Amino acid sequence: MNRTIARLTLRGLLSPRRLMLLALIPLVLLGVAVLLRLLVTDMPVDLGVGVVSSLAIGTMLPLVALICGTGAIATEIDDGAIVYLLAKPIPRATIVITKYVVAVGATILLAVIPTALASVILLGADAGLVAGYGVAALVGALAYCALFLLLGVVTKQAVVAGLLYVLLWESLIGGAVPGAQALSIQQWALSIGAKISGDGLLSAAVKMPVGAALLVAVAGFGLYFAINRLRSLTIAGDS
Structure with a gap:
């Protein structure tokens, strides 16, 4: 970790315009959750599970992670500012890991915590489901941010991709x-949440050991190749 890089990355990532966009996404989720709670007096558990799975884990989490993961580095590469950072005697692994930690932290703040809050609003009586969704969102954020950080390094169309x-x-x-569900980060994350909830209401297309192994593999793959790609950018700039 490098504190200076972390501070600059966080400042760029949470600029007023981007912060407004990022904050709008979880606000929509929480608004839907509150509205459903007010309109449906006897909330069926299946309805709450469906809303959190589809809107929070399936939509909000990857979108927020996409903005945070690509925004942590892609903008600097696009405008050439990354050259000044690469000119410093800082290991490329430190740069990537620092930006990854910032992206994950922002995703936790703007997606993982809202997922947990939405779960409390819709499933407050079931602590197992609330804990399951919270952990699923967390491990999903770790994998998504690594994948999208890699996209930010390897392509100028990272957001589109x-x-x-x-x-x-x-x-x-x-x-x-x-x-195809077996090859989905969403399902891998839900497999861990399902194991934690332990009540059978939260399910996934893969078993927990497989989901956990694939999440670790994606996160490791993303960070490893992002570091290697950043090293090649240094070589290209020096040649």
Whole structure:
């Protein structure tokens, strides 16, 4: 970790315009949760589970992680400011890990905590489900941020590529094609949440050991190749 890089990354990531956009996403989720709680006096557990799974874990979490993961580094690469950072005697791994930690922290603040709050509003009587969704959102944030940070390093169209992944693969294909669900970060995260909740109401397309292993693999893959790509940018700039 490098405190200076973390401070500058956080300042750029949470600029007023981006912060307004980021804050709007969880506010929509919480607004829906409160509205449902007010309108549905006897809230069915299945309805609450469906809302948190689809809106929080399936939509809000990856969108916030996409903005935070790509925004932590892609902007600096696009405008050339990364050159000044790479000119410093700072290990590339330190740069990537610092930006990753900032992205994860912002995602926790703007997606994981709102997911837990929405779970409390809709499923407050079931502590197991609330804990399951909170942990699922956390481990999902770790994998999503690593993946989107990698996209921010390898392509100038990181946001577009990330949106295609979230909307097409995670939501459309992953939600409609049973076999594709096994290759979804959302389902891997839910597998851990399902294990923690332990009541059978929260389910996933894969078992917890498989989901946990794949989450670790994606996070490790994303960070490893982001570091290597950043090293190649240094070589390209020096040649």
